Amino acid sequence: MFNAQIVDSFKDKETPFYYYDLKLLKNTLTACKEASLPHHFHVHFALKANFNNRVLQVIKDFGFGADCVSGGEVKKALEIGFDAKQVVFAGVGKSDREINDALDKNIFCFNVESIQELEVINELAAKKGKKASVAIRVNPNVDAHTHHYITTGLDENKFGINAWELADVSETLKKCSHLEFLGIHFHVGSQITDMNVFKSLCVKVNEVQSWFEERGMPVKVLNVGGGLGVDYHHPDENNIADFNSYFQIFKDFLEIKPYQEVHFELGRALVAQCSSLITSVLYVKHGIKKNFAIVDAGMTELMRPALYQAYHKIENISRQLDNSEIKNQESKIINYDVVGPICESSDCFGKEVALPETKRGDLIALRTAGAYGEVMASAYNLRPDIRHVYNEL
Numbered sequence: 434m435f436n437a438q439i440v441d442s443f444k445d446k447e448t449p450f451y452y453y454d455l456k457l458l459k460n461t462l463t464a465c466k467e468a469s470l471p472h473h474f475h476v477h478f479a480l481k482a483n484f485n486n487r488v489l490q491v492i493k494d495f496g497f498g499a500d501c502v503s504g505g506e507v508k509k510a511l512e513i514g515f516d517a518k519q520v521v522f523a524g525v526g527k528s529d530r531e532i533n534d535a536l537d538k539n540i541f542c543f544n545v546e547s548i549q550e551l552e553v554i555n556e557l558a559a560k561k562g563k564k565a566s567v568a569i570r571v572n573p574n575v576d577a578h579t580h581h582y583i584t585t586g587l588d589e590n591k592f593g594i595n596a597w598e599l600a601d602v603s604e605t606l607k608k609c610s611h612l613e614f615l616g617i618h619f620h621v622g623s624q625i626t627d628m629n630v631f632k633s634l635c636v637k638v639n640e641v642q643s644w645f646e647e648r649g650m651p652v653k654v655l656n657v658g659g660g661l662g663v664d665y666h667h668p669d670e671n672n673i674a675d676f677n678s679y680f681q682i683f684k685d686f687l688e689i690k691p692y693q694e695v696h697f698e699l700g701r702a703l704v705a706q707c708s709s710l711i712t713s714v715l716y717v718k719h720g721i722k723k724n725f726a727i728v729d730a731g732m733t734e735l736m737r738p739a740l741y742q743a744y745h746k747i748e749n750i751s752r753q754l755d756n757s758e759i760k761n762q763e764s765k766i767i768n769y770d771v772v773g774p775i776c777e778s779s780d781c782f783g784k785e786v787a788l789p790e791t792k793r794g795d796l797i798a799l800r801t802a803g804a805y806g807e808v809m810a811s812a813y814n815l816r817p818d819i820r821h822v823y824n825e826l
């Protein structure tokens with residue numbers, strides 16, 4: 434929610450910029466901690482959702498671990514001060530260099546996605562005279578009922594090892610003396626709002642852990658990935674995800690043994706709501722059938738609408754102030770296609786968006802942009818670097 438004071442503070446700032454509400458971030462992290470701690474669950478933040486230094490600093494200070502998917506993310510997590518013993522390294526295509534660097538840093542665990550990768554990590558660890566801790570990423574073939582680009586847990590996806598390969602996995606683990614089998618890892622997809630998906634995941638996790646345990650291979654870590662969705666349509670009414678229900682499902686449906694740790698890799702649910710992309714209206718064009726509000730941010734700053742047809746709530750924050758004069762002007766609501774300056778037709782944040790009559794210079798907020806927003810920015814069209822404004826009040 435943008436009150437008059439905040440909107441006023443934006444007036445001298447160059448747009449576009451990502452606005453971070455660090456207070457909301459802290460409230461979200463507190464809610465997550467309070468919901469997970471009673472169950473002794475371990476939460477890692479998925480850096481891929483947001484690697485802004487200020488954001489990471491706050492998350493680190495709350496004691497979360499880090500889930501990384503590249504050597505760059507491992508390096509960043511350690512620079513920020515995350516404990517190496519709380520860093521996991523996942524990813525379907527880890528390079529030798531990335532594996533070597535992570536071995537040097539003694540990270541907690543590699544989430545391994547193929548049998549060949551197990552052999553490579555073993556070989557590289559042997560050269561260093563080390564033992565690498567590994568969790569096997571198993572593809573659970575659970576449908577996340579989310580956008581097909583962000584579904585990862587089906588047999589047809591490139592991620593993880595399929596259940597029918599587990600016999601080969603256990604043979605390989607027995608042969609590889611420089612690997613320590615720590616546990617199993619899963620991730621079914623992102624922006625999951627149907628909690629039944631997580632119940633189905635628990636059933637699969639139980640099956641796979643029994644498979645290993647029956648073969649005399651204790652599973653110390655159950656890593657169930659991330660995926661908890663947020664409410665893109667109601668960012669003010671519903672600004673913190675329902676962590677209680679989410680964690681309760683795992684408590685109720687996972688068969689957790691006394692010696693096991695349960696790990697999570699949450700990205701979106703921790704950071705999505707705490708940021709909005711703020712952009713100015715450059716021009717308003719009235720066509721025969723359409724009106725366009727052309728803004729100074731584009732798909733280069735926030736790619737999700739262009740890439741996934743993702744919905745981000747769009748608000749004209751210059752005309753939503755608690756001021757009767759402006760409120761009167763607001764009585765005229767017009768539909769606009771809100772588009773960016775990039776030379777692509779897909780550079781559109783929303784079609785037929787109902788906004789108060791909008792003028793050049795108005796500030797527009799693209800809400801719920803804290804996850805997979807600035808991390809996916811590009812320099813296409815030689816756009817400037819991303820700017821930031823932080824609010825800690």
Ligand code: LLP
Nearest residue numbers: 479620623624659660661698699700701805
């Ligand atoms: N763990 C693994 C193995 C993952 O692949 C992901 C996300 C996460 C954890 C974190 O998931 P989250 O809690 O954030 O849902 N760019 C897309 C989302 C891609 C998600 C990729 N994997 C988007 O903008 O919606």
